[in-house]
Amino acid sequence: MTQIMSPDLQATLWLREKSASHVAFMDFKQSKHFHSLDGLRCLSILAVIWHHVAGDQYASNSLFFLGHHGVTLFFVISGFLITSLLLREKQKNGRISLPQFYMRRALRIFPVYYLVLFIYCVLVFLLEKNSAAGLAFFDNLIYFATYTSNYFVALNGDRVIFYFAWSLAAEEQFYMVWPTIENWLSEKGAIAVALIAILVSTLATQGMLLLTSSDLLSIILENIAIPICIGVLLAHAMNNEVTFVVLHRMLGAKYTPLAVLILALMLLTLESSLQIFAYLLFAALVFCSVTSRSSVTYPVLNHRWLIAVGQVSYGMYMFHMLSLNAIRKIMPSNGLSADQELNQLVLFLLTSLLTFIVAKLSFRYFESYFLRKKVTYTATLASER
Secondary structure: OOOOOOHHHHHHHHHHHHHHHHHHHHHHHHOOOOHHHHHHHHHHHHHHHHHHHHHHHOOOOOHHHHHHHHHHHHHHHHHHHHHHHHHHHHHHHOOOOHHHHHHHHHHHHHHHHHHHHHHHHHHHHHHOOOOHHHHHHHHOHHHHHOOOHHHHOOOOOOOOOOOOHHHHHHHHHHHHHHHHHHHHOOHHHHHHHHHHHHHHHHHHHOOOOOOOOOOHHHHHHHOOOHHHHHHHHHHHHHHOHHHHHHHHHHHOOOOHHHHHHHHHHHHHOOOHHHHHHHHHHHHHHHHHHHHOOOOOOHHHHOOHHHHHHHHOHHHHHHHHHHHHHHHHHHOOOOOOOOOHHHHHHHHHHHHHHHHHHHHHHHHHHHHHHHHHHHHHHOOOOHHHO
16 A cells, blocks of 8 residues: 655655755865766776777677767766856956966976877988878868867868867867867856757757858768767756765765766667767766766766776877887787787777877876966866866
8 A cells, every 4th residue: 555645744755856956056066076986087098098999899789889978978977067167256256357267277298299299290200201191281281280180181081180179179169169168158148049059060960050061160060079068068967966866865875976977888880860969978977977976987986096097088099090000010910819809908998008108198297287377377177176
Protein backbone atom coordinates (compact mmCIF):
# COMPACT_ATOMS: atom_id res chain seq x y z
CA MET A 1 0.00 0.00 0.00
CA THR A 2 1.42 3.37 -1.01
CA GLN A 3 1.98 5.76 1.88
CA ILE A 4 1.04 9.37 1.15
CA MET A 5 3.64 11.86 2.36
CA SER A 6 2.27 14.61 4.58
CA PRO A 7 2.54 18.21 3.37
CA ASP A 8 4.81 19.06 6.31
CA LEU A 9 7.18 16.21 5.46
CA GLN A 10 7.17 17.22 1.81
CA ALA A 11 8.02 20.79 2.78
CA THR A 12 10.81 19.62 5.09
CA LEU A 13 12.38 17.43 2.39
CA TRP A 14 12.08 20.22 -0.17
CA LEU A 15 13.77 22.72 2.14
CA ARG A 16 16.53 20.23 2.94
CA GLU A 17 17.16 19.62 -0.75
CA LYS A 18 17.06 23.34 -1.51
CA SER A 19 19.43 24.00 1.37
CA ALA A 20 21.93 21.46 0.01
CA SER A 21 21.74 23.10 -3.41
CA HIS A 22 22.20 26.54 -1.84
CA VAL A 23 25.31 25.34 -0.01
CA ALA A 24 26.64 23.88 -3.28
CA PHE A 25 25.97 27.21 -5.01
CA MET A 26 27.81 29.22 -2.37
CA ASP A 27 30.69 26.75 -2.46
CA PHE A 28 30.89 27.12 -6.24
CA LYS A 29 30.86 30.92 -6.06
CA GLN A 30 33.70 30.92 -3.53
CA SER A 31 35.85 28.31 -5.26
CA LYS A 32 38.86 29.48 -7.24
CA HIS A 33 40.18 26.11 -8.36
CA PHE A 34 38.20 23.16 -9.70
CA HIS A 35 40.55 20.19 -9.50
CA SER A 36 37.95 17.94 -11.13
CA LEU A 37 38.33 19.94 -14.32
CA ASP A 38 42.02 19.08 -14.36
CA GLY A 39 40.89 15.45 -14.23
CA LEU A 40 38.58 16.03 -17.18
CA ARG A 41 41.38 17.76 -19.06
CA CYS A 42 43.56 14.71 -18.47
CA LEU A 43 40.94 12.43 -20.00
CA SER A 44 40.50 14.88 -22.88
CA ILE A 45 44.17 15.09 -23.85
CA LEU A 46 44.61 11.31 -23.58
CA ALA A 47 41.59 10.88 -25.86
CA VAL A 48 43.12 13.27 -28.40
CA ILE A 49 46.46 11.45 -28.32
CA TRP A 50 44.68 8.13 -28.81
CA HIS A 51 42.80 9.54 -31.79
CA HIS A 52 46.01 10.65 -33.48
CA VAL A 53 47.70 7.34 -32.72
CA ALA A 54 44.97 4.99 -33.91
CA GLY A 55 41.51 6.53 -33.87
CA ASP A 56 41.14 6.87 -37.63
CA GLN A 57 41.62 3.10 -38.02
CA TYR A 58 38.23 2.39 -36.47
CA ALA A 59 34.71 2.74 -37.84
CA SER A 60 33.00 6.05 -37.12
CA ASN A 61 30.40 4.34 -34.93
CA SER A 62 33.08 2.78 -32.71
CA LEU A 63 33.93 4.15 -29.27
CA PHE A 64 37.60 3.91 -30.26
CA PHE A 65 36.95 6.48 -33.01
CA LEU A 66 35.73 9.17 -30.61
CA GLY A 67 39.07 10.44 -29.32
CA HIS A 68 38.78 13.67 -31.30
CA HIS A 69 35.89 14.64 -29.05
CA GLY A 70 38.47 15.24 -26.37
CA VAL A 71 38.71 18.63 -28.09
CA THR A 72 34.93 19.00 -27.72
CA LEU A 73 35.24 18.56 -23.97
CA PHE A 74 38.16 21.02 -23.92
CA PHE A 75 35.90 23.53 -25.68
CA VAL A 76 33.06 23.15 -23.17
CA ILE A 77 35.49 23.55 -20.25
CA SER A 78 37.08 26.62 -21.85
CA GLY A 79 33.76 28.34 -22.53
CA PHE A 80 32.65 27.65 -18.97
CA LEU A 81 35.85 28.76 -17.24
CA ILE A 82 36.49 31.91 -19.26
CA THR A 83 32.88 33.08 -18.96
CA SER A 84 32.82 32.33 -15.22
CA LEU A 85 35.97 34.43 -14.85
CA LEU A 86 34.41 37.30 -16.81
CA LEU A 87 31.14 37.17 -14.88
CA ARG A 88 32.92 37.22 -11.52
CA GLU A 89 35.09 40.15 -12.54
CA LYS A 90 32.09 42.11 -13.81
CA GLN A 91 30.09 41.43 -10.64
CA LYS A 92 33.03 42.45 -8.45
CA ASN A 93 34.19 45.55 -10.32
CA GLY A 94 31.16 46.54 -12.38
CA ARG A 95 33.10 46.04 -15.59
CA ILE A 96 35.65 43.77 -17.27
CA SER A 97 39.16 45.08 -17.85
CA LEU A 98 39.72 43.96 -21.43
CA PRO A 99 43.44 44.92 -21.54
CA GLN A 100 44.13 42.87 -18.41
CA PHE A 101 42.12 39.92 -19.73
CA TYR A 102 43.98 39.88 -23.03
CA MET A 103 47.35 40.23 -21.31
CA ARG A 104 46.57 37.24 -19.06
CA ARG A 105 45.51 35.16 -22.04
CA ALA A 106 48.55 36.21 -24.07
CA LEU A 107 50.92 35.25 -21.26
CA ARG A 108 49.24 31.86 -20.92
CA ILE A 109 48.81 30.93 -24.58
CA PHE A 110 51.31 32.68 -26.82
CA PRO A 111 54.71 31.65 -25.39
CA VAL A 112 54.39 27.88 -25.81
CA TYR A 113 52.29 28.21 -28.98
CA TYR A 114 54.89 30.27 -30.81
CA LEU A 115 57.73 28.19 -29.36
CA VAL A 116 56.21 25.03 -30.82
CA LEU A 117 55.42 26.78 -34.11
CA PHE A 118 59.08 27.86 -34.31
CA ILE A 119 60.21 24.27 -33.64
CA TYR A 120 57.96 23.11 -36.48
CA CYS A 121 59.45 25.73 -38.80
CA VAL A 122 62.97 24.50 -38.06
CA LEU A 123 62.09 20.81 -38.39
CA VAL A 124 60.06 21.26 -41.57
CA PHE A 125 62.86 23.33 -43.13
CA LEU A 126 65.44 20.67 -42.26
CA LEU A 127 63.40 17.57 -43.05
CA GLU A 128 60.47 18.49 -45.30
CA LYS A 129 61.25 21.70 -47.16
CA ASN A 130 60.92 20.08 -50.60
CA SER A 131 57.94 17.83 -49.86
CA ALA A 132 54.39 18.80 -50.75
CA ALA A 133 53.40 18.85 -47.08
CA GLY A 134 56.43 20.98 -46.20
CA LEU A 135 55.74 23.52 -48.94
CA ALA A 136 52.10 23.69 -47.88
CA PHE A 137 53.16 24.27 -44.27
CA PHE A 138 55.17 27.36 -45.19
CA ASP A 139 52.35 28.57 -47.44
CA ASN A 140 50.00 28.26 -44.46
CA LEU A 141 52.42 29.71 -41.91
CA ILE A 142 50.74 33.12 -41.89
CA TYR A 143 47.44 31.47 -40.94
CA PHE A 144 49.04 29.41 -38.18
CA ALA A 145 50.76 32.54 -36.85
CA THR A 146 47.53 34.56 -36.84
CA TYR A 147 45.20 31.89 -35.44
CA THR A 148 43.13 31.74 -38.63
CA SER A 149 44.01 28.25 -39.84
CA ASN A 150 40.44 27.05 -39.24
CA TYR A 151 39.33 29.56 -41.90
CA PHE A 152 42.02 29.29 -44.55
CA VAL A 153 43.80 25.93 -44.25
CA ALA A 154 42.23 22.87 -45.89
CA LEU A 155 42.35 20.23 -43.16
CA ASN A 156 41.00 17.32 -45.17
CA GLY A 157 44.21 16.50 -47.03
CA ASP A 158 46.30 13.37 -46.61
CA ARG A 159 48.89 15.16 -44.50
CA VAL A 160 48.64 18.69 -43.10
CA ILE A 161 51.54 19.65 -40.84
CA PHE A 162 50.45 21.56 -37.69
CA TYR A 163 46.79 20.95 -38.53
CA PHE A 164 45.83 20.59 -34.86
CA ALA A 165 46.16 24.39 -34.58
CA TRP A 166 42.56 24.68 -35.87
CA SER A 167 41.16 24.15 -32.37
CA LEU A 168 43.50 26.72 -30.86
CA ALA A 169 42.39 29.16 -33.55
CA ALA A 170 38.75 28.57 -32.61
CA GLU A 171 39.51 29.23 -28.94
CA GLU A 172 41.54 32.36 -29.70
CA GLN A 173 38.68 33.74 -31.80
CA PHE A 174 36.36 33.15 -28.84
CA TYR A 175 38.78 35.03 -26.56
CA MET A 176 38.88 37.94 -28.99
CA VAL A 177 35.12 38.37 -29.21
CA TRP A 178 33.44 37.13 -26.05
CA PRO A 179 34.88 39.39 -23.32
CA THR A 180 33.60 42.46 -25.16
CA ILE A 181 30.13 40.93 -25.43
CA GLU A 182 30.07 40.12 -21.71
CA ASN A 183 31.35 43.61 -20.91
CA TRP A 184 28.83 45.53 -23.00
CA LEU A 185 25.69 43.42 -22.66
CA SER A 186 23.58 42.28 -19.76
CA GLU A 187 23.61 38.62 -18.80
CA LYS A 188 20.37 38.08 -20.74
CA GLY A 189 21.88 39.80 -23.77
CA ALA A 190 25.02 37.66 -23.65
CA ILE A 191 22.93 34.50 -23.31
CA ALA A 192 20.89 35.56 -26.35
CA VAL A 193 24.07 36.09 -28.39
CA ALA A 194 25.37 32.63 -27.44
CA LEU A 195 22.06 31.02 -28.43
CA ILE A 196 21.99 32.91 -31.74
CA ALA A 197 25.59 31.86 -32.44
CA ILE A 198 24.64 28.20 -31.92
CA LEU A 199 21.61 28.54 -34.20
CA VAL A 200 23.43 30.41 -36.97
CA SER A 201 26.39 28.02 -36.94
CA THR A 202 24.06 25.04 -37.12
CA LEU A 203 22.14 26.54 -40.05
CA ALA A 204 25.38 27.42 -41.85
CA THR A 205 26.74 23.91 -41.39
CA GLN A 206 23.52 22.47 -42.82
CA GLY A 207 23.73 24.84 -45.84
CA MET A 208 20.50 26.62 -44.93
CA LEU A 209 21.72 30.24 -45.06
CA LEU A 210 21.85 30.56 -48.87
CA LEU A 211 25.63 30.98 -48.77
CA THR A 212 28.12 29.04 -50.87
CA SER A 213 30.57 26.88 -48.95
CA SER A 214 33.48 28.94 -50.29
CA ASP A 215 32.15 32.27 -48.97
CA LEU A 216 34.32 33.59 -46.13
CA LEU A 217 31.20 34.46 -44.13
CA SER A 218 29.94 30.90 -44.49
CA ILE A 219 33.33 29.53 -43.40
CA ILE A 220 33.41 31.82 -40.36
CA LEU A 221 29.88 30.90 -39.30
CA GLU A 222 30.50 27.18 -39.76
CA ASN A 223 33.61 27.46 -37.58
CA ILE A 224 31.82 28.92 -34.58
CA ALA A 225 32.65 26.39 -31.87
CA ILE A 226 29.23 25.32 -30.61
CA PRO A 227 30.68 23.44 -27.59
CA ILE A 228 32.34 26.69 -26.44
CA CYS A 229 28.98 28.45 -26.69
CA ILE A 230 27.41 25.68 -24.62
CA GLY A 231 30.14 26.18 -22.02
CA VAL A 232 29.22 29.88 -22.00
CA LEU A 233 25.58 29.03 -21.33
CA LEU A 234 26.60 26.67 -18.53
CA ALA A 235 28.61 29.45 -16.87
CA HIS A 236 25.61 31.77 -16.96
CA ALA A 237 23.31 29.06 -15.62
CA MET A 238 25.68 28.35 -12.74
CA ASN A 239 26.14 32.04 -11.99
CA ASN A 240 22.41 32.35 -11.21
CA GLU A 241 21.24 30.66 -8.01
CA VAL A 242 17.80 29.76 -9.37
CA THR A 243 19.11 27.89 -12.42
CA PHE A 244 22.00 26.47 -10.38
CA VAL A 245 19.55 24.94 -7.89
CA VAL A 246 17.47 23.46 -10.71
CA LEU A 247 20.56 21.88 -12.28
CA HIS A 248 21.84 20.66 -8.93
CA ARG A 249 18.55 18.94 -8.15
CA MET A 250 18.58 17.30 -11.59
CA LEU A 251 22.25 16.29 -11.67
CA GLY A 252 23.36 15.97 -8.06
CA ALA A 253 22.93 12.20 -7.64
CA LYS A 254 25.98 10.03 -6.98
CA TYR A 255 26.01 8.15 -10.30
CA THR A 256 24.76 10.97 -12.54
CA PRO A 257 28.16 11.98 -14.03
CA LEU A 258 28.95 8.39 -14.99
CA ALA A 259 25.52 7.98 -16.60
CA VAL A 260 25.91 11.32 -18.39
CA LEU A 261 29.31 10.34 -19.80
CA ILE A 262 28.07 6.95 -21.03
CA LEU A 263 25.02 8.52 -22.68
CA ALA A 264 27.16 11.22 -24.34
CA LEU A 265 29.50 8.61 -25.82
CA MET A 266 26.53 6.60 -27.07
CA LEU A 267 25.10 9.67 -28.81
CA LEU A 268 28.46 10.46 -30.42
CA THR A 269 28.49 7.05 -32.09
CA LEU A 270 25.18 7.86 -33.79
CA GLU A 271 24.45 10.31 -36.61
CA SER A 272 26.02 13.75 -36.42
CA SER A 273 22.68 15.55 -36.04
CA LEU A 274 22.52 14.23 -32.47
CA GLN A 275 25.95 15.51 -31.50
CA ILE A 276 24.67 18.75 -30.03
CA PHE A 277 22.86 16.71 -27.37
CA ALA A 278 26.19 15.06 -26.55
CA TYR A 279 27.70 18.53 -26.16
CA LEU A 280 24.93 19.38 -23.68
CA LEU A 281 25.76 16.20 -21.79
CA PHE A 282 29.42 17.23 -21.70
CA ALA A 283 28.23 20.48 -20.09
CA ALA A 284 26.26 18.42 -17.57
CA LEU A 285 29.43 16.43 -16.88
CA VAL A 286 31.33 19.66 -16.21
CA PHE A 287 28.56 20.77 -13.84
CA CYS A 288 28.68 17.50 -11.93
CA SER A 289 32.46 17.58 -11.75
CA VAL A 290 32.51 21.10 -10.33
CA THR A 291 29.65 20.79 -7.84
CA SER A 292 29.30 17.20 -6.61
CA ARG A 293 31.95 15.92 -4.22
CA SER A 294 29.87 12.85 -3.42
CA SER A 295 29.68 11.62 -7.02
CA VAL A 296 31.23 8.32 -8.02
CA THR A 297 33.61 10.10 -10.42
CA TYR A 298 34.90 12.69 -7.91
CA PRO A 299 37.73 10.54 -6.44
CA VAL A 300 38.85 9.52 -9.92
CA LEU A 301 38.91 13.03 -11.38
CA ASN A 302 40.68 14.32 -8.28
CA HIS A 303 43.40 11.69 -8.29
CA ARG A 304 46.79 13.38 -8.14
CA TRP A 305 48.00 11.64 -11.31
CA LEU A 306 45.06 12.90 -13.35
CA ILE A 307 45.42 16.37 -11.89
CA ALA A 308 49.14 16.41 -12.73
CA VAL A 309 48.39 15.56 -16.36
CA GLY A 310 45.46 17.97 -16.57
CA GLN A 311 47.53 20.88 -15.32
CA VAL A 312 49.89 20.57 -18.30
CA SER A 313 47.25 19.49 -20.83
CA TYR A 314 47.71 22.63 -22.95
CA GLY A 315 51.41 21.94 -23.32
CA MET A 316 50.65 18.29 -24.03
CA TYR A 317 48.29 19.33 -26.82
CA MET A 318 51.02 21.50 -28.32
CA PHE A 319 53.75 18.84 -28.11
CA HIS A 320 51.85 15.60 -28.67
CA MET A 321 52.32 15.34 -32.44
CA LEU A 322 56.06 16.00 -32.13
CA SER A 323 56.23 13.25 -29.51
CA LEU A 324 54.16 10.87 -31.61
CA ASN A 325 56.38 11.36 -34.66
CA ALA A 326 59.51 10.91 -32.54
CA ILE A 327 58.23 7.62 -31.10
CA ARG A 328 57.26 6.42 -34.57
CA LYS A 329 60.82 7.08 -35.75
CA ILE A 330 62.21 5.00 -32.89
CA MET A 331 59.79 2.08 -33.07
CA PRO A 332 60.33 -0.61 -35.74
CA SER A 333 58.31 0.05 -38.88
CA ASN A 334 56.36 -3.18 -38.41
CA GLY A 335 55.80 -2.55 -34.70
CA LEU A 336 56.92 -4.49 -31.66
CA SER A 337 54.43 -7.29 -32.16
CA ALA A 338 52.40 -9.04 -34.82
CA ASP A 339 49.33 -7.87 -32.90
CA GLN A 340 48.38 -4.52 -34.44
CA GLU A 341 46.17 -3.49 -31.52
CA LEU A 342 49.01 -4.15 -29.08
CA ASN A 343 51.31 -1.99 -31.20
CA GLN A 344 48.75 0.82 -31.09
CA LEU A 345 48.48 0.55 -27.32
CA VAL A 346 52.26 0.63 -26.86
CA LEU A 347 52.55 3.61 -29.21
CA PHE A 348 49.79 5.40 -27.31
CA LEU A 349 51.39 4.78 -23.91
CA LEU A 350 54.88 5.80 -25.04
CA THR A 351 53.57 8.92 -26.79
CA SER A 352 51.51 9.91 -23.75
CA LEU A 353 54.48 9.45 -21.42
CA LEU A 354 56.91 11.38 -23.60
CA THR A 355 54.37 14.14 -24.19
CA PHE A 356 53.75 14.51 -20.46
CA ILE A 357 57.48 14.70 -19.70
CA VAL A 358 58.10 17.34 -22.38
CA ALA A 359 55.04 19.37 -21.33
CA LYS A 360 56.04 19.19 -17.67
CA LEU A 361 59.53 20.44 -18.46
CA SER A 362 58.10 23.19 -20.65
CA PHE A 363 55.68 24.24 -17.90
CA ARG A 364 58.35 24.31 -15.19
CA TYR A 365 61.22 25.93 -17.08
CA PHE A 366 59.51 28.01 -19.77
CA GLU A 367 55.79 28.67 -19.30
CA SER A 368 55.98 29.32 -15.56
CA TYR A 369 58.16 32.39 -16.21
CA PHE A 370 55.28 34.00 -18.10
CA LEU A 371 52.60 32.68 -15.76
CA ARG A 372 54.24 34.42 -12.81
CA LYS A 373 53.77 37.70 -14.66
CA LYS A 374 50.01 37.09 -14.78
CA VAL A 375 49.82 38.09 -11.12
CA THR A 376 50.40 41.67 -12.26
CA TYR A 377 47.12 41.54 -14.15
CA THR A 378 44.86 40.64 -11.18
CA ALA A 379 43.96 37.26 -9.72
CA THR A 380 42.31 34.65 -11.91
CA LEU A 381 40.44 31.43 -11.44
CA ALA A 382 43.22 28.97 -10.74
CA SER A 383 41.57 26.45 -13.07
CA GLU A 384 41.88 28.98 -15.89
CA ARG A 385 45.64 28.52 -15.78
